[in-house]
Amino acid sequence: MLSNRQLFLQHLGQTSPEPMMIEIDRAEGIFLYGPGGKRYIDLVSGVSVSNIGHGNREVVSAVARQAEAHMHIMVYGEMVQAPQVGYARLLVSLLPPGLSTVFFVNSGSEAVEGAMKLARRYTGKKGIISFENAYHGSTFGAMSVQGSDVFSNAFRPLLPGVSRVKFNDRMVLNAVSSDTACVIIEPVQAEAGVIAADHEFLALLRNRCDETGTLLIFDECQTAFGRTGTMFAFEQYGVVPDILVLAKALGGGMPLGAFISSPEVMASLTVNPALGHITTFGGHPVCCAAGMAALQYLINNDTINSVKESGELFRSRLNHKLIAGIRGNGLLLAVTLTDSKYAREVVSRAPEYGLITDYFLFCCDAFRIAPPLNITNAETEEACSTLLKLLDDISSGS
Numbered sequence: 175m176l177s178n179r180q181l182f183l184q185h186l187g188q189t190s191p192e193p194m195m196i197e198i199d200r201a202e203g204i205f206l207y208g209p210g211g212k213r214y215i216d217l218v219s220g221v222s223v224s225n226i227g228h229g230n231r232e233v234v235s236a237v238a239r240q241a242e243a244h245m246h247i248m249v250y251g252e253m254v255q256a257p258q259v260g261y262a263r264l265l266v267s268l269l270p271p272g273l274s275t276v277f278f279v280n281s282g283s284e285a286v287e288g289a290m291k292l293a294r295r296y297t298g299k300k301g302i303i304s305f306e307n308a309y310h311g312s313t314f315g316a317m318s319v320q321g322s323d324v325f326s327n328a329f330r331p332l333l334p335g336v337s338r339v340k341f342n343d344r345m346v347l348n349a350v351s352s353d354t355a356c357v358i359i360e361p362v363q364a365e366a367g368v369i370a371a372d373h374e375f376l377a378l379l380r381n382r383c384d385e386t387g388t389l390l391i392f393d394e395c396q397t398a399f400g401r402t403g404t405m406f407a408f409e410q411y412g413v414v415p416d417i418l419v420l421a422k423a424l425g426g427g428m429p430l431g432a433f434i435s436s437p438e439v440m441a442s443l444t445v446n447p448a449l450g451h452i453t454t455f456g457g458h459p460v461c462c463a464a465g466m467a468a469l470q471y472l473i474n475n476d477t478i479n480s481v482k483e484s485g486e487l488f489r490s491r492l493n494h495k496l497i498a499g500i501r502g503n504g505l506l507l508a509v510t511l512t513d514s515k516y517a518r519e520v521v522s523r524a525p526e527y528g529l530i531t532d533y534f535l536f537c538c539d540a541f542r543i544a545p546p547l548n549i550t551n552a553e554t555e556e557a558c559s560t561l562l563k564l565l566d567d568i569s570s571g572s
């Protein structure tokens with residue numbers, strides 16, 4: 175009989191020639207468990223998804239309750255579904271007044287598509303500006319605003335009207351003109367290897383968008399909720415976007431995305447033509463129930479309160495001759511090594527040591543530390559001592 179690993183290679187569409195190939199049976203807290211009980215510390219959180227850890231009982235119960243009540247009943251936007259309404263209300267209560275209308279979709283990529291469509295529709299303009307080394311997703315529109323050609327060149331032609339400019343460079347502000355529908359930016363570029371926007375740059379960008387009638391879109395798929403130490407990263411800048419894009423942790427482990435804007439801007443998707451964005455499963459009731467339970471848990475347990483301190487603990491413990499530096503804030507960290515070959519070795523050998531870490535798409539000399547936000551100090555100490563042992567073994571060639 176073929177093993178699951180063999181069947182995985184035989185029957186599942188693959189995304190890379192070198193998948194991790196780690197088999198996982200169950201997950202709890204910050205741990206993933208393989209067959210036979212092999213335990214891994216999760217330093218990735220499914221790429222910033224599981225920010226209250228795995229298997230949270232309140233989330234699991236919310237999923238079960240909603241599945242009992244009803245699952246899919248109608249395409250998004252027609253029927254009044256309590257999980258969508260309740261979750262939208264909770265989200266809006268955490269956001270500035272201008273961001274009070276939530277359009278639920280299925281994923282980050284779809285939320286980016288929706289946000290850019292909304293900006294074109296509302297402004298009547300065509301231009302879209304994005305940034306070098308940004309990552310916004312893999313559908314055609316989202317890929318068109320990706321900040322590198324590596325993954326998109328083979329799929330050209332891409333969306334017309336997109337210009338890519340340098341991140342954190344004031345000179346590029348002039349690229350934003352009265353023909354620009356929107357600028358899409360991550361306040362903290364995750365896949366670039368955790369590069370934060372400069373405070374002044376983001377404020378100037380906001381001003382330039384106001385001057386030109388351009389909508390400013392913040393993609394916080396990886397940074398919300400709480401990963402950089404505040405519920406949303408943009409709170410640390412005092413700059414509010416016109417459209418906020420969320421996904422990943424939004425679904426509490428289930429697939430969910432959203433773009434959020436003002437009622438006035440959002441209303442433009444309902445007329446001329448109506449049905450400006452159609453999504454069958456967007457805002458799936460079970461996903462909304464899971465996401466709302468997860469966010470409520472995060473709030474009730476004041477989980478974000480410890481994020482900066484946990485990030486500092488990682489930073490203070492990870493001293494090693496192979497480590498060139500640590501970038502980032504809170505629990506979204508890029509550990510840069512003295513050579514990219516060491517980063518490759520850390521990621522590929524970490525599972526042997528009971529750790530899961532990962533690369534960044536556009537930064538080859540670093541590995542990722544983004545564990546569930548409720549990681550304890552003892553768990554952080556264990557993760558760091560295991561990482562240091564792995565680095566020792568790499569540097570001694572063993």
Ligand SMILES: Cc1ncc(COP(=O)(O)O)c(C=O)c1O
Binds near residue numbers: 281283284286393
């Ligand atoms: C910042 C950012 N935006 C958008 C996306 C796309 O999200 P999804 O994979 O859910 O389509 C990602 C995924 O990694 C992301 O990191």
